Amino acid sequence: MLRKFAYNKIFRTTGMLLLLLLLLVFPASKEYSLEEETTVRTAAQVKQKEVFLIDKDGYVARTSAPISAYTDEQYAKKLVELLIIDGKYGDKIPNGFKAILPSDTKINTLTIEGQDATLDISNDFYELNKENETKAIEAITYNLTTVNGVNNVYIKIDGKTLSYLPASNKNVIQPFTRKDGINKSYDVNNYKNVSETTIYYVNKTNTSYYYVPVTKVSNDERDKIKIIVDELTSSHIYETNLMSFLNYNTKLLSYELDDEVLTLNFNEFLFDDASSKSILEEVIYSISLSVRDNYDVKEVVFTVDGNEITKSTLKNIE
Numbered sequence: 420m421l422r423k424f425a426y427n428k429i430f431r432t433t434g435m436l437l438l439l440l441l442l443l444v445f446p447a448s449k450e451y452s453l454e455e456e457t458t459v460r461t462a463a464q465v466k467q468k469e470v471f472l473i474d475k476d477g478y479v480a481r482t483s484a485p486i487s488a489y490t491d492e493q494y495a496k497k498l499v500e501l502l503i504i505d506g507k508y509g510d511k512i513p514n515g516f517k518a519i520l521p522s523d524t525k526i527n528t529l530t531i532e533g534q535d536a537t538l539d540i541s542n543d544f545y546e547l548n549k550e551n552e553t554k555a556i557e558a559i560t561y562n563l564t565t566v567n568g569v570n571n572v573y574i575k576i577d578g579k580t581l582s583y584l585p586a587s588n589k590n591v592i593q594p595f596t597r598k599d600g601i602n603k604s605y606d607v608n609n610y611k612n613v614s615e616t617t618i619y620y621v622n623k624t625n626t627s628y629y630y631v632p633v634t635k636v637s638n639d640e641r642d643k644i645k646i647i648v649d650e651l652t653s654s655h656i657y658e659t660n661l662m663s664f665l666n667y668n669t670k671l672l673s674y675e676l677d678d679e680v681l682t683l684n685f686n687e688f689l690f691d692d693a694s695s696k697s698i699l700e701e702v703i704y705s706i707s708l709s710v711r712d713n714y715d716v717k718e719v720v721f722t723v724d725g726n727e728i729t730k731s732t733l734k735n736i737e
C-alpha cells in the first residue's frame with residue numbers, strides 16, 4: 420500500500436514537472452509569425468492610439484482608442500471608419516465622445532503616397548449640416564495626420580475633389596493640413612497680419628482628462644510659443660469648460676530653437692511641487708501638443724532657470 424502511494428506521488432510530481440517544462444519551452448505566445456514574417460498580434464497587444472472625435476461639448480477633441488493594422492493605409496482607413504456614426508468601430512469610441520460622419524457614409528478608397536493621404540468617400544458626406552461640415556473635415560484631417568509621415572489630406576466625394584461645402588456655402592482649398600486650424604476662435608481687428616496658433620486646453624470626462632485643440636486666429640505677431648504660454652497662463656480661459664493647469668505666475672524666460680529641438684526656459688512656477696521639482700503631466704502635454712501643431716520640431720526640452728527638468732519627444736506622444 421505504501422509502495423503504491425509512493426509511486427502515485429512520484430508520477431504526479433513527475434507529471435507536474437513535465438507540464439512546467441513544456442510551458443517553459445513552449446510559452447503561451449501573444450504573437451505569431453506567419454509567412455513573409457507578417458506579425459499577428461492578439462487583442463491584448465492592441466495599443467491605445469491618438470484619435471480625434473467629437474466630445475460632449477461639440478469640440479473636435481483628442482482622445483484615444485484601441486486600433487491596430489498591418490499597414491499605414493489600413494490604419495488610416497480605420498481612423499476614418501471610427502468617425503462614421505454607428506460604424507463598425509463604434510464600440511471602440513470612449514465614453515463621452517462620438518462620431519460625426521453620417522451613418523451611411525462609405526469609404527470608396529484611401530491611399531497614402533509620401534506625405535499625402537487621399538480619401539474618397541460617398542456623397543453621404545453632404546448630409547452634414549453647416550456646423551458639422553467643418554468639424555468633419557477637421558476630424559478627418561487631424562486623424563489622418565496622426566499616421567506617420569502624413570501631412571496633407573485630400574478629400575474626394577465619389578471621385579470628385581471636394582471644393583465646395585453646400586451647407587456652409589463655402590469654397591475650400593486642398594490639401595487640408597493642421598495649419599488650417601481646428602475649433603477656431605477669432606480675435607481679429609483687421610485682416611492684415613493675421614496669425615493662427617493652435618493651443619491645447621484640458622477638458623474632462625467623468626473619469627479622465629483629455630485635450631482640446633483650439634486655433635486662435637488673431638492679429639498677434641509674436642512668436643507662437645509666446646502666444647501659447649500666454650494663453651495657457653491667462654486667467655481668462657477660452658471657454659469656461661476648457662482648462663489649463665499651467666500656473667498663472669509661470670513666465671517663459673527664454674526659448675531656443677536648434678536642430679529640431681525647442682528648449683523652453685521657465686521660472687520656478689512651472690513646478691507643481693518646487694521641493695520635488697515635479698511638473699504636472701497635463702502641463703507637459705498641453706505645451707508639447709501645442710508646440711507639435713505649431714512648430715516643425717521633434718523634441719521639447721523643459722528647463723527651469725536654465726536647468727533641464729524633463730523633455731518630451733513629440734513623435735512618441737500618444
